[in-house]
Amino acid sequence: MYGYGINNDLYQQMQESTMHITGGCHCGQITYEAEADPIESVICHCTDCQNISGAPYRTTVYVNEKKFTLYGTLKTYIKTADNGNLREQNFCPDCGSHIYATSVGDTNREFGIRLGTCHQRDQLPPKRQYYCTSAQSWVQDLSGIEKAE
Numbered sequence: 001m002y003g004y005g006i007n008n009d010l011y012q013q014m015q016e017s018t019m020h021i022t023g024g025c026h027c028g029q030i031t032y033e034a035e036a037d038p039i040e041s042v043i044c045h046c047t048d049c050q051n052i053s054g055a056p057y058r059t060t061v062y063v064n065e066k067k068f069t070l071y072g073t074l075k076t077y078i079k080t081a082d083n084g085n086l087r088e089q090n091f092c093p094d095c096g097s098h099i100y101a102t103s104v105g106d107t108n109r110e111f112g113i114r115l116g117t118c119h120q121r122d123q124l125p126p127k128r129q130y131y132c133t134s135a136q137s138w139v140q141d142l143s144g145i146e147k148a149e
Contacts, residue, residue: 021061023118025097030072032099034063034113041115041124045139046131048081052089053098056136059115061124065102068111074099 017038024031040062049058075093078086086104091097100111115121129135 019120019123021063021113021118021120021124023099023113023120025072025092025095025099025117027092027095027097029094030070030074030092030097030099032068032070032113032117034069034111035067036061036063036113036124038124039127041126043126043129044131045129045133045135047134048079049131050134050136052079053114056139057129059121059126060101060112061115061118062110062112065109065111068100068113070099078104 018035019038020033021036022031022033038061041059042062043057043059045057050056052058073093074090077089077091079089080086088102088104090099090101092099097117098114099117100113102109102111115124118124
């Protein structure tokens with residue numbers, strides 16, 4: 001998954017800029033820390049992400065499981081994708097905050113940390129978008145929608 005669509009020099013330069021991130025669930029029962037590469041921050045427009053998140057898309061940063069430390073015990077839901085792949089959806093058993101998703105049964109997995117749970121989310125703007133054919137047409141330009149503080 002790393003580096004798709006980005007030239008090798010830019011990817012190498014960005015890969016050297018990993019950052020320490022922290023985060024957790026809404027109620028505070030679950031916390032985590034990880035080393036994240038900002039280039040791995042993405043938007044997913046797939047219908048599964050729309051349905052599971054209750055939003056038009058989900059923002060995620062991918063980290064290697066060896067660079068992720070969890071404090072607390074998550075509840076896991078196994079989702080079968082349309083292509084038959086199994087995906088773990090991991091969330092707080094009390095407040096329901098989605099913490100990350102990953103593959104089932106693999107070793108050396110990538111964890112898709114949900115950016116909404118990350119304290120440094122403002123420093124991880126998405127670099128790519130996936131499943132754009134499923135994107136809601138109105139999310140591409142929000143400039144015409146009234147804003148309020």
